[in-house]
Amino acid sequence: MELSNAEEQLMQILWRKETAYMKELLEAYPDPKPALTTVATLLKRMQDKNFVDYIQKGRSREYFPKVSKKKYFSKQMNGMIKNFFNDSTAQFASFFTTESDLSEKELRELRELIDRQLKNK
Amino acid sequence: MELSNAEEQLMQILWRKETAYMKELLEAYPDPKPALTTVATLLKRMQDKNFVDYIQKGRSREYFPKVSKKKYFSKQMNGMIKNFFNDSTAQFASFFTTESDLSEKELRELRELIDRQLKNK
DNA sequence: TTTTGCATTCTACATTTGTAGAATAAATAT
DNA sequence: ATATTTATTCTACAAATGTAGAATGCAAAA
Structure with missing residues (x-):
């Protein structure tokens, strides 16, 4: 529900x-x-x-x-990704990256974050 | 509506x-x-x-x-970002990057994409 | 102790949503 | 020409949603 x-x-x-x-x-x-x-x-x-x-x-x-915001949000997101991007998180990510109007600074920070993520792999 | x-x-x-x-x-x-x-x-x-x-x-x-999927989707996303991330697209992006379980390959592609975005600035 | 304030439960009602039958009309297949 | 298929419009109705008044009970303030 x-x-x-x-x-x-x-x-x-x-x-x-x-x-x-x-x-x-x-x-x-x-x-x-x-x-x-x-x-x-x-x-x-x-x-x-x-x-x-x-x-x-x-x-x-x-x-x-009883439900955390994070959990609830994730569920919402997954629903959207499923409906709009054929269940491909990556496809969503790329759409988001190109369509959102992040500033240069924000883009740099995001890249930083991704780098850190990559180090964890 | x-x-x-x-x-x-x-x-x-x-x-x-x-x-x-x-x-x-x-x-x-x-x-x-x-x-x-x-x-x-x-x-x-x-x-x-x-x-x-x-x-x-x-x-x-x-x-x-009469409404494109892209436009509709963007509106939905903006609504969510507003409600869950206090209207900060960047904050959403970082949440997404850390919480989504993108593979190493996908992360690399995403970084590529961000680089290309940055070149456009 | 009387008034005032706040929370809870019940009841109610208009609107929106999900779903579809009945009636009708036109087009096509037999 | 008749039966069949398909689309459209109308009508309907249960469930979900948005909103809140009335009644009730209790606690704190006056």
């Missing part, structure tokens, strides 16, 4: 905070903030989908992500 | 074919194929969303994408 847009937005907040109470989540929303019950509904659905859990603290709950 | 999942799948088919009649679209679906009316509904919605158009040919229609 995937996250919907509204759910993913909330997930982003939760990832940033790592752990948060209802009130903090609400505060973290940009204006116009949704109703508290809206967030509650989303959290409930996200729990059902197994993306979020909580620890009862007194009478309220400390929510936290 | 964004494409839904089912719509995006159809879009992928249309991008592959570049142009296609109803029948061809249907044939291109993997089994179990949806009902023809399902595809018709999707096409209609995609027209409303301005992702698809057609040319009347005799009594049927030659459908074609």
Whole structure:
């Protein structure tokens, strides 16, 4: 089961905070903030989908992500690479490199990084 | 307005074919194929969303994408980079480079590509 | 202890998405 | 000329999504 847009937005907040109470989540929303019950509904659905859990603290709950941002992101990326580049990561990489408008500096840094990666092989 | 999942799948088919009649679209679906009316509904919605158009040919229609795969993909990517990497393309690139499991050969090719990019600057 | 604030659960409802049957029309094959 | 195939439009409906009010309970502040 995937996250919907509204759910993913909330997930982003939760990832940033790592752990948060209802009130903090609400505060973290940009204006116009949704109703508290809206967030509650989303959290409930996200729990059902197994993306979020909580620890009862007194009478309220400390929510936290059950899926790491990194893991979630990787899955998204793999989906896109599969659909758009026929499952070829390399093909994606080359598309990205030529199409993204990285600055010269950024390109150099990226090359540096690749060199380091290569040393690890 | 964004494409839904089912719509995006159809879009992928249309991008592959570049142009296609109803029948061809249907044939291109993997089994179990949806009902023809399902595809018709999707096409209609995609027209409303301005992702698809057609040319009347005799009594049927030659459908074609109004948005290129590349453009669509870029938009998706930018969205993800914005959400996950704080809008930093470079940060994404470095994450990608370290986390993707590109082979040594692929890494070398990527470096080549970056070199060529750099020469263009 | 009365008010105020906050969280939770329930209920609700409009919109969007996934899926397709029925009716209709035209084109083609028999 | 009739049956068959194919496409189109209309209608429909369940599920998912976005959004939030009402009711309830409890805790902290006044």
